Amino acid sequence: MKALQCVELGGPDKLQINEIEAPEVIPGHVVVDVKSGSINFPDVLMIQGLYQFQPPMPFTPGGESAGIVSEVGEGVSKFKVGDKVFAMTGVGAFAEKILAAEASCMAIPDSMDFDSAAALSMTYGTSLYALKQRANLQPGETLLVLGASGGVGLATIELGKAMGAKVIAAASTQDKIDMCMAHGADEGFIYPSGDLDRDQQKELSNKIKELTGGLGANVVYDPVGDSYSEPCLRATAWEGRYLVIGFAAGQIPKIPLNITLLKGCQIVGVFWGAWVGQFPDENKKNFDELFSLHAAGKINPEVSQKYSLADSADAFTHLANRKAKGKVIINM
Ligand SMILES: NC(=O)c1ccc[n+]([C@@H]2O[C@H](COP(=O)([O-])OP(=O)(O)OC[C@H]3O[C@@H](n4cnc5c(N)ncnc54)[C@H](OP(=O)(O)O)[C@@H]3O)[C@@H](O)[C@H]2O)c1
Structure with a gap:
């Protein structure tokens, strides 16, 4: 073969x-x-x-x-x-x-073709586990998604909306933002691509605060890492949950822990594959939920x-x- x-x-x-x-x-x-x-x-x-x-x-x-x-x-x-x-x-x-x-x-399931089935498992599996089991995302909360037009990013937008959150999409180009809005994001903004300097990091924090009425995001979904992470953690709400998903931008950031103290927030690690290995029955329940959402037209890889x-x-x-x-x- x-x-x-x-x-x-x-x-x-x-x-x-x-x-x-x-x-x-x-x-x-x-x-x-x-x-x-x-x-x-x-x-x-x-x-x-x-x-x-x-x-x-x-x-x-x-x-x-x-x-x-x-x-x-x-x-x-x-x-x-x-x-x-x-x-x-x-x-x-x-x-x-x-x-x-x-x-x-x-x-x-009958509602899915081969391409959609292949496209669904890792991205939606990761994102549902992250939002539900790790962040305990609640209806009415604000969810900020970085790298929002990517594989896990778009899945998170759709799942965040299905769970009743207000979703803010952040990505590097206008056509990426357009795709996020088409998948249900409530707000979208472009961040610079490349290594962000201090001023750009401050601007990123300020933009998130502006879009959340000064409160910050309740949940941040971060598959990008590097110089994007710290300014987004600085823009989490009181008792916010910051989901560490991956480091697509390259470097693993080092974070000053005083930010978690000042915001009463949590930095939460997400490793879907390891969780599936330990809790296959819980993962099966999550997939039954994903299949129902797909059949109802609420998620669409x-x-x-x-x-x-x-x-x-x-x-x-x-x-x-x-x-x-x-x-x-x-x-x-
Ligand atoms: N924790 C887990 O269980 C788990 C499971 C699956 C995936 N992941 C991780 O999630 C991350 C995203 O995976 P994915 O499959 O969704 O990837 P993807 O489709 O390529 O999306 C990644 C996004 O990251 C952004 N990005 C920023 N800097 C980048 C760079 N230098 N090169 C490439 N992309 C860059 C891009 O958006 P902009 O251009 O808009 O910034 C891109 O859309 C990866 O780090 C992956 O390892 C983690």
Whole structure:
């Protein structure tokens, strides 16, 4: 079968399309004929050796995929050949077939096509866990979303609205803000791209305070990090929750702890994958909620760009260059 392979750590130019052995089914697993895989920022980090989990070399990148079960291993009870599933495997998605543990798969509801299913799991899974279990977001609260037109960003806007929050979207260009508004954001503003200096950081804090009537945001969702984090923490409300999602801008910021004292606020870590491993039943309940929201038209994964497997390295370049909006899909 054909698969994208990382044979040497580095940028997307190091990725290769290779002919490799198709996986053989083993007990407790299914083989899925992959139709769609979706790319996430962690995939870009993993091919460079910069992610917290690193598979042995060579490996096929891609954390999530959707397709049709073609083989069923001994002991599998939830799936049969021909079932439509999505698989959250962490790696291996950008290939014609994938071997997936039964526990890593879920049935695709009738309301969803393969692209939407592949686009939904990591972004909406992360964001619902972040807003519900970690931030305890309440109706009427203000939610600030950084990198708001990206994969997890757009998912957070839609979920924040579905949970009754007032959502403020922050992103680096007007067309990104336009997309956020189309997905339900109440307010949107452009922040500068690049390393923010002191004045730009102050401006960012002031802008958030202005949009929240001087009170600050109750919940901040931050997948960007770097020089964006401190000014946003300074613009949280009293007893606010600051969600640490990721560091797409590069550096992991160091934060003066006195800010949390002055605001009575919390800095809350979010690691969805680790939580899923420890609490699979809670995650299943979250996904039942996501499927209901999708069927009701309240969430709608935005697939902005599609690549073929042959061109899949270009999808990595697109994401890494801050060009992606919503989700980027690779079709096998
Ligand atoms: N904690 C978890 O469980 C979890 C789960 C999934 C993802 N994540 C993390 O969430 C972050 C976003 O992931 P994603 O898949 O949504 O990525 P994405 O679609 O590429 O979105 C990232 C956003 O970050 C902003 N950004 C700022 N500086 C950037 C830079 N130098 N390069 C690229 N983007 C930059 C961009 O928006 P602007 O141009 O508008 O600034 C972009 O839209 C990543 O750090 C990822 O590791 C965490």
